[in-house]
Amino acid sequence: MPIPELYARPELTISFEFFPPKTDEAEASLFREVVPALQQFGPGFISVTYGAGGGTRDRTLRMVHRLQCDFGIESMAHLTCVGSTRTMLASVLDQAAALGIRNILALRGDPPRGQATFQAVEGGFSHAIDLIRFVKSWGCFHIGAAGYPEGHAECPDKYLDWDRTAAKVEAGAEFLITQLFYDVNDFLEFTDYLRHRRGVTVPIVPGILPFLSAEQIHRFTSLCGARLPPELRRRIDAHAHDDEAVRRIGVEVCTEMCRRLLDEGVPGFHIYCLNRVPSAAEILHNLGLMKPMGLGTNPSMTA
Numbered sequence: 001m002p003i004p005e006l007y008a009r010p011e012l013t014i015s016f017e018f019f020p021p022k023t024d025e026a027e028a029s030l031f032r033e034v035v036p037a038l039q040q041f042g043p044g045f046i047s048v049t050y051g052a053g054g055g056t057r058d059r060t061l062r063m064v065h066r067l068q069c070d071f072g073i074e075s076m077a078h079l080t081c082v083g084s085t086r087t088m089l090a091s092v093l094d095q096a097a098a099l100g101i102r103n104i105l106a107l108r109g110d111p112p113r114g115q116a117t118f119q120a121v122e123g124g125f126s127h128a129i130d131l132i133r134f135v136k137s138w139g140c141f142h143i144g145a146a147g148y149p150e151g152h153a154e155c156p157d158k159y160l161d162w163d164r165t166a167a168k169v170e171a172g173a174e175f176l177i178t179q180l181f182y183d184v185n186d187f188l189e190f191t192d193y194l195r196h197r198r199g200v201t202v203p204i205v206p207g208i209l210p211f212l213s214a215e216q217i218h219r220f221t222s223l224c225g226a227r228l229p230p231e232l233r234r235r236i237d238a239h240a241h242d243d244e245a246v247r248r249i250g251v252e253v254c255t256e257m258c259r260r261l262l263d264e265g266v267p268g269f270h271i272y273c274l275n276r277v278p279s280a281a282e283i284l285h286n287l288g289l290m291k292p293m294g295l296g297t298n299p300s301m302t303a
């Protein structure tokens, strides 16, 4: 079922995000162990990220295709403008269409390492909105876009960034998935602004990141400009040398956030599972959403 239709169901849609592993061996083990384990939770879909500069292009498309064909899981390929001309992007989209991929998360991408600001290549795109229009012109893809509950790091004014998010929806994005955040109030203010000030009606799905270590979450938040609330930062730093303790804090914090988000009626959770099972499984278990359905079925998950 295409992603906009998943979100139109009354059930909560759980989705997981993978990144393409660096080696064939790691990819094989992801499909052998992680995918079947996560499939038991009846994900609505799984998305696969797109590496900087298109370096993972083949792997991203191959993984999405395999998730759909071998596991029967609806899937989505991320696509960015980084280092790509329109011709190069057109070839990725042609390839995706030929593989039967139906969902694209259209992103600008971050500036490549060593570049302080994003610069479009000649013949390429400067903003995600341009890519959204481009993907839409194929006529065969459902399109998602990114949203930033604290505003995008490069934008000095979060309301201006949210106006640009609304423009992405007007251009054709059919759902929004957010950057990670750890203060639910940020998400609620973001959705309230889009819904009531900008008339956005498409699903707005919180991105949930159960972090795995102190070093990792400090790196992620500084890269994407998200804030760690002071109390959470203190808790993490107090266990900085104990990854398992920090992982458990991540599960606890994400569980609490998801409980509140459920009360607010979110259409789903997009879990940045970092190609791992335990934290995602524990969160879903804590929320009472863990309903193993057996492999090979096409389960849907109810809240």
Ligand SMILES: Cc1cc2nc3c(=O)[nH]c(=O)nc-3n(C[C@H](O)[C@H](O)[C@H](O)COP(=O)(O)OP(=O)(O)OC[C@H]3O[C@@H](n4cnc5c(N)ncnc54)[C@H](O)[C@@H]3O)c2cc1C
Pocket: 048, 049, 050, 051, 052, 078, 079, 080, 105, 106, 107, 108, 109, 110, 111, 126, 127, 128, 129, 146, 147, 152, 153, 154, 155, 160, 161, 164, 168, 177, 178, 179, 180, 207
């Ligand atoms: C759910 C999710 C998945 C992601 N997956 C990937 C991935 O697979 N691969 C990857 O490399 N990165 C990924 N990212 C990171 C993303 O590429 C970066 O956050 C990037 O910096 C911005 O991408 P965007 O699509 O939001 O860009 P845009 O919407 O283009 O926004 C980027 C900046 O430009 C500004 N802007 C937008 N339009 C205009 C305009 N018309 N004029 C002036 N300024 C404008 C915005 O305010 C913002 O500051 C993901 C992020 C999210 C939230």
